[in-house]
Amino acid sequence: MKTEHNPNIDELLVKSMLDEASVAEQIEIKQWLLDDDDNQRYFEHFELIWTESKRLARRSTVDENAAWERFKARTVKQRETEVIPMYPKPVFRVLRMVAMVLMTAGVGWLSYLLATRSSSHEMLTISSGMQTLTDTLPDGSIVTLNRKSSISYPQEFAGTTRPVTLTGEAFFDVKPDKSKPFLISVNDVTVKVVGTSFNVKDNAEKTEVIVETGVVEVSRDTQRVRITPREEATIVKANAEMRKGIAADQFHNYYRTRRLFCDGTPLWRLVEILNEAYDADIVIGNQRLKNLPINTTFDQHSLESILGVVSETLSLKVEHHGDQIILK
The missing domain is CATH 2.60.120.1440 (Jelly Rolls)
Incomplete structure (x- = not known):
């Protein structure tokens, strides 16, 4: 069923948006939506215009309540004289045209702003x-x-x-x-x-x-x-x-220079950096070893070669337990 076949649908939709539609009118709207896919698209478009008009109304000085009362009065008068319009009501036709112009201008302006912003602030x-x-x-x-x-x-x-x-x-x-x-x-x-x-x-x-x-x-x-x-x-x-x-x-320079410079560095600090740099899981198995100092420079060495030097220098044992490395 096309929109033109139900000249009262605009009025019903407006009443629905205002939560003034009766149960019978709500059923009529639901049936109208089920009758044709075009009706569903029309409703979505109508709802979009309604939402936009509410936003614009916030900046308007028009008394919308009074306007609605005038609209209902005109609608009742039309019913009493049993005038069946051949085309959609003029007031809605004008409102649609105005809304479409506003939306088109708004979309165009929004597109311009987005294009301008993306060119310099992307x-x-x-x-x-x-x-x-x-x-x-x-x-x-x-x-x-x-x-x-x-x-x-x-x-x-x-x-x-x-x-x-x-x-x-x-x-x-x-x-x-x-x-x-x-x-x-x-x-x-x-x-x-x-x-x-x-x-x-x-x-x-x-x-x-x-x-x-x-x-x-x-x-x-x-x-x-x-x-x-x-x-x-x-x-x-x-x-x-x-x-x-x-x-x-x-x-702090190790990932940029590929060099670990140790100058009296305690073992716990070197282990901390090795775990970070090599995504490793190294632990010190004996607390008395934590502060043993290391004085050397590791230049692009593998983790195994570094641990080998540490083991020789500090007389430590390096044990592997799965993914974990224990210094003893």
Whole structure:
């Protein structure tokens, strides 16, 4: 059944939208929807126009209640004179035309905004997967992502800042531009720089920033610190505490330089980095071994060769139990 065959359907749909339809009228609408697929499409279109008109009505000064009463009065009068229109009611025809014009203009404007925004603010996301990855950002800054890390940034830094979002760990070598600060968002921590090189690492326990060159500002809520070369800022997630101190080692560089530089490094710290770097499960089987110092440099060595050197240097035994490695 086509819409034109039921001249009262617009009125019934309006009453349904206003929750004023009687049970009999609701049944009539349901039957009309079942009669023809075109009726279902008409209803969906009508509902879309109704929703849009409600949004526009919020900015209108028209008294919609009074308008509805006038509409019902006209409808009752038409019933009394038993006038059967050959075409849809003029008021609805006009409303449909106006609504279609508004919707067409709205869609066109929305499409323009989206097209404009996508051309200058389209976000790009780079993920490293199981390998480290180096990428050049739109401003010429260089970022090196550690494994299982990702970074998102706009296709162009068109605003007054250079914003990026980091997940995981990355080393940044930022191109200087005093007029446009470089901002890194990592969870609820913000790292702000102008031109410098530094490492940012985020995991389940803490967020850590270590500076190699320049000055970096790290902030979280009302807390704020400035750090310089060889200094680090650490935000512990358990208590949201921010600490500033001297970087204890250079292990933040291992994924970028492929080198582990140990200078009096305690065994527990080397094990911690080896587990991270090689996705291993190494444990120290004897607590008295934890703080034994190591003084050597491992340059692109395999895990087995590193553990061999550690075993020889500290007179340890390396035992394999399934995937777990125990140092005794």
